[in-house]
Amino acid sequence: MLIDFFLKLKSHKLPVSIKEYLTLLEAMGKGLIGPSVDEFYYLSRIALVKDEANFDKFDRAFSEFWQGVETIPGIEAQVPLEWLLKQVELTLSEEEKKQIQALGGWDKLMETLKQRLEEQKGRHQGGSKWIGTGGTSPFGAYGYNPEGIRIGQDKGRNRSAVKVWDQREYQNLDDSVELGTRNIKVALRRLRRFARDGAPEEFDLDTTINQTARKAYLDIHMRPERHNTVKVLMLMDIGGTMDDHVKLAEELFSAAKTEFKHLEFFYFHNCLYDFVWKDNRRRHAERTRTWDLLHKYGHDYKVIFVGDATMSPYEILQPGGSIEYFNEEPGAVWVKRVAEVYSKCVWLNPEPEEIWGYRQSIQVMKELMNGRMYPTTLAGLERAMRVLSK
Amino acid sequence: MRFSGSADYVSTEDLTLAVNAAITLQRPLLVKGEPGTGKTMLAVQVAKALGVPLLEWHIKSTTKAQQGLYEYDAVSRLRDSQLGDQRVHDIHNYIVKGMLWQAFSRDEPCVLLIDEVDKADIEFPNDLLRELDRMEFYVYETRELVQAKQRPIVFITSNNEKELPDAFLRRCFFHYIRFPDKETMEKIVAVHFPKLKKALLREAMEVFFEVREVPGLKKKPSTSELLDWLKLLLAEDISPEALRSNDRKTIIPPLHGALLKNEQDVHLFERLVFMTRAKGG
Numbered sequence: 001m002l003i004d005f006f007l008k009l010k011s012h013k014l015p016v017s018i019k020e021y022l023t024l025l026e027a028m029g030k031g032l033i034g035p036s037v038d039e040f041y042y043l044s045r046i047a048l049v050k051d052e053a054n055f056d057k058f059d060r061a062f063s064e065f066w067q068g069v070e071t072i073p074g075i076e077a078q079v080p081l082e083w084l085l086k087q088v089e090l091t092l093s094e095e096e097k098k099q100i101q102a103l104g105g106w107d108k109l110m111e112t113l114k115q116r117l118e119e120q121k122g123r124h125q126g127g128s129k130w131i132g133t134g135g136t137s138p139f140g141a142y143g144y145n146p147e148g149i150r151i152g153q154d155k156g157r158n159r160s161a162v163k164v165w166d167q168r169e170y171q172n173l174d175d176s177v178e179l180g181t182r183n184i185k186v187a188l189r190r191l192r193r194f195a196r197d198g199a200p201e202e203f204d205l206d207t208t209i210n211q212t213a214r215k216a217y218l219d220i221h222m223r224p225e226r227h228n229t230v231k232v233l234m235l236m237d238i239g240g241t242m243d244d245h246v247k248l249a250e251e252l253f254s255a256a257k258t259e260f261k262h263l264e265f266f267y268f269h270n271c272l273y274d275f276v277w278k279d280n281r282r283r284h285a286e287r288t289r290t291w292d293l294l295h296k297y298g299h300d301y302k303v304i305f306v307g308d309a310t311m312s313p314y315e316i317l318q319p320g321g322s323i324e325y326f327n328e329e330p331g332a333v334w335v336k337r338v339a340e341v342y343s344k345c346v347w348l349n350p351e352p353e354e355i356w357g358y359r360q361s362i363q364v365m366k367e368l369m370n371g372r373m374y375p376t377t378l379a380g381l382e383r384a385m386r387v388l389s390k
Numbered sequence: 391m392r393f394s395g396s397a398d399y400v401s402t403e404d405l406t407l408a409v410n411a412a413i414t415l416q417r418p419l420l421v422k423g424e425p426g427t428g429k430t431m432l433a434v435q436v437a438k439a440l441g442v443p444l445l446e447w448h449i450k451s452t453t454k455a456q457q458g459l460y461e462y463d464a465v466s467r468l469r470d471s472q473l474g475d476q477r478v479h480d481i482h483n484y485i486v487k488g489m490l491w492q493a494f495s496r497d498e499p500c501v502l503l504i505d506e507v508d509k510a511d512i513e514f515p516n517d518l519l520r521e522l523d524r525m526e527f528y529v530y531e532t533r534e535l536v537q538a539k540q541r542p543i544v545f546i547t548s549n550n551e552k553e554l555p556d557a558f559l560r561r562c563f564f565h566y567i568r569f570p571d572k573e574t575m576e577k578i579v580a581v582h583f584p585k586l587k588k589a590l591l592r593e594a595m596e597v598f599f600e601v602r603e604v605p606g607l608k609k610k611p612s613t614s615e616l617l618d619w620l621k622l623l624l625a626e627d628i629s630p631e632a633l634r635s636n637d638r639k640t641i642i643p644p645l646h647g648a649l650l651k652n653e654q655d656v657h658l659f660e661r662l663v664f665m666t667r668a669k670g671g
C-alpha cells in the first residue's frame with residue numbers, strides 16, 4: 001500500500017523516483033520513526049521531496065491519501081516481505097520497470113533491499129514496527145484490509161486539530177502555478193548550458209607544467225574558459241494584469257543570475273516606447289531612455305521581452321498611442337529597433353498560445369518580433385532558449 | 391549515534407528526524423532555507439552533540455569538485471625541479487588532500503559540512519555524485535583508490551542561488567528550514583540570551599515579526615538579524631517601552647544597522663514604525 005502512496009505522489013506530478021522510494025522503505029526499515037502519521041509525513045517528505053517548491057503539492061497529495069486517517073484499530077497484521085515486494089512490482093508502470101532495468105535490474109535491486117532489511121531485522125529485534133514479519137506494517141495492514149486500516153499513532157500524544165500537511169504552509173513556495181517550476185527550470189538549465197558553449201580557450205597552467213615536466217619540452221595546453229559569457233537584457237511589461245507573471249519571470253531569471261555574465265532588468269508598460277525604468281515605484285522620476293539602452297548594452301546581449309502584448313493595436317502603431325504620455329514615435333518602431341539591434345531577441349508571452357490568433361495586438365507584436373514570440377510553457381521556453389542560443 | 395537537539399541549537403521535530411535519517415542511512419542531508427535560519431550552524435551543532443570532529447568545506451564560485459578530493463601542486467613541483475630538490479621525484483609530495491579525502495581518511499566518524507553548494511559552478515554537484523555515493527575516488531597521479539574508512543555524516547547547505555541537478559538530489563535527504571514561528575524563535579532567542587527580560591523579548595518579537603510582514607522588503611530580517619538587534623538593544627539598554635515609544639529617535643538607531651541592511655527597506659520600515667506609533671500612541 002505504500003506503493004499506492006508513491007503512485008499518488010506521481011499522479012500529483014511530483015518528481016519522485018524509485019531510488020528515493022526505496023530509500024524511504026529502507027529508512028522505515030531502520031526504525032527511524034514510530035507508528036505515527038506525523039512522523040511518517042516528515043520522513044516521507046525528507047526522502048521523496050527535494051524542492052520546497054513541491055512541498056505544497058506534496059501536502060495536498062498526502063492529505064488526499066490520508067483523508068480522515070486518525071488511527072489504526074489494532075495494528076496486528078503481519079506482512080511477509082515477499083508479499084510486500086510483490087506488491088511493489090505489480091504496481092510499477094512500464095516506464096518504471098525500464099528505469100529499474102537501467103539501475104541494474106529488478107532482482108539485483110530487490111536483493112540489496114532485502115539484504116538490508118534482513119540485516120536490520122537481525123540488529124533491531126522488534127525495533128521496527130514498519131517492515132518485515134516481526135513488526136507491523138502500515139502498508140501490510142493496508143494490503144490485508146483494503147477497506148482501509150490506517151496508520152496509527154500515539155493516542156496519548158497531544159496534537160493540534162489541523163494536521164501539518166493540511167495547513168498548507170508551503171503554499172507560497174509553490175511557484176509552479178503559472179510558469180511551472182520544473183518546466184522553466186529545465187529551460188533555464190538549457191540556457192545555462194548554452195552559457196558555457198563557445199567560450200574561448202584559456203591557458204591551462206597545471207596541465208602544461210605537468211606535461212612539460214614529463215616530456216622535458218614545453219607542451220602548452222589550453223582548455224575552454226569556465227566563465228559564463230551570456231549577457232541577458234530583460235524588458236518586462238509591468239503595471240497591469242501581467243504583474244504576477246512578470247514578477248515570476250523576473251524571479252526565475254534572477255535565480256539563474258549567477259549563470260549569466262550580466263543580467264539586467266528594465267520595465268515598460270504595455271508596449272516599449274522611448275523610456276524604460278528599473279524601479280517601478282520611481283518610474284516617473286528615474287527613467288532610462290531606450291536609445292541609451294540600445295547604446296549601452298552591446299549587440300551581443302540576448303534580449304527577452306516578457307508581456308502579454310494585449311492592448312489596443314493603436315498603442316503599438318500610432319505616435320501618441322501610449323496610454324501614459326505622448327510618445328513621438330510609435331511603439332512599433334521601438335520594438336523593431338530592439339529586434340534589429342539584438343539578433344538574439346525573443347518575446348515570452350504568458351497568455352495561452354491558442355488565443356494569440358484572436359488578439360490583434362499580439363499578432364502585430366509577434367510580427368514585429370519576426371515571429372519570435374513564445375508561450376511560457378516548457379515547450380515555448382525551450383524554443384525561445386534555442387533561438388537565443390543559436 | 392542519534393541526534394536529539396542540543397543546548398545551543400533549537401531543532402524542530404522534522405529537522406531532528408532529517409538529521410537522524412542522514413546519520414542512520416549514511417546519506418547526505420541537503421539543508422535549504424532563508425539566510426540566517428541556522429543551516430550552517432546545524433552541522434556545527436550536530437558534530438558537537440555527537441562529540442565527533444567537524445570538517446568544513448566552504449564553497450565559493452570558483453571552487454571545483456576536484457579541490458575537495460585533492461589538488462596536484464604542479465607549480466611547486468616545477469619550482470623544486472628548477473632548484474634540484476630531491477622531493478621532485480616523488481609525486482606524493484605534491485598531492486594536497488582536500489576536505490573529502492581528509493574526512494575519508496579518519497578512523498572515527500566525523501561530520502563533513504559542504505557549505506553553500508549553490509555558490510559553485512552548476513557542474514559541481516554532478517562532479518561529486520560518485521564520491522558522495524560510494525565514498526571513494528581514484529587518484530590518477532598516484533594510481534590509488536581512496537575509500538572512506540568510515541562514511542562521514544555529510545551536511546550540504548544551499549541558499550537556492552542555483553538549482554541542483556536531479557541526480558544529485560536523488561542521493562540526498564532534504565530538509566527545508568522554515569522560518570521559525572514565534573514559539574520556536576523564542577526558544578532560539580533564549581539559547582542566545584538566557585537572561586533576556588520577558589517584557590523586552592515580547593516587544594522585540596512583536597516589532598521583528600511586524601517588520602518581516604512589511605510587504606516589498608528586499609531582504610526580510612532573519613534569525614541572525616534578530617539576534618544582532620537584540621544584542622544592540624541590550625548593549626544600549628533600551629527599555630521595552632522604548633520600542634513603542636513616540637520618539638522615533640529612540641527606535642531607529644539600533645534598528646538601522648541590525649535589522650534592515652538595505653536603505654530602501656529602512657525607509658519602508660520607518661513608515662511602518664510611524665504608523666504603529668500613530669495607532670498605538
Ligand SMILES: Nc1ncnc2c1ncn2[C@@H]1O[C@H](COP(=O)(O)OP(=O)(O)OP(=O)(O)O)[C@@H](O)[C@H]1O
Pocket residue numbers: 398399400401423424425426427428429430431432547549578581613614617
Ligand atoms: N535553530 C537555531 N538555534 C540556535 N541558533 C540559531 C538557530 N537558527 C539560527 N541561529 C543563529 O542564527 C545565526 C545564523 O545562523 P547560520 O549562520 O547557521 O545561518 P545560515 O542559514 O547558515 O545563514 P546563511 O544562509 O546566511 O549562511 C547564528 O548565529 C545562529 O546561532
Ligand SMILES: [Mg+2]
Pocket residue numbers: 429430431505547
Ligand atoms: Mg550559512
